[in-house]
Amino acid sequence: MKQNIGTVNALIRITIGLTMVGCSAARLGxxxxxxxxxxxxxxxxxxxxxxxxxxxxxxxLYERGQQLNNMDLASMTKESSPINPS
Structure with a gap:
């Protein structure tokens, strides 16, 4: 699995995640x-x-979706069509 977030983003996620776990554990108690x-x-x-x-x-998932949006799918389907009407 390839890393796709930076160090600062990772530290923010850890901090927020631990805060969520701590508050939820207190409320669940x-x-x-x-x-x-x-x-x-x-x-x-x-x-x-x-x-x-x-x-x-x-x-x-977002990055893969952006890659698909940047591709020209219409030209790919015309070239790879087994039956060419022209």
Whole structure:
């Protein structure tokens, strides 16, 4: 897996992720019947993991989408067509 975020971005993700995990754990301890705190904790843990590995799947998906938008797909389909009407 190729790293796709920088060091500063990774440190920000780790900081925000740990804050989310800590706040969610405190709230989950007071209100164990609320599932939203558990989901927030899992999202915070995911941000910490992204910061540690310096890889974000959403950033990767966005970059691949931008590469596809920059390609001229119309000219590619005309050239690779098995039946040429002209």
């Amino acid at each position: 007071r209100q164990p019947h609320h599932q939203s705190h558990l989901i927030t904790m899992l999202l915070g843990a995911m941000k910490v993991g992204e910061g540690i590995t310096k890889y974000c799947p959403m950033t990767d």
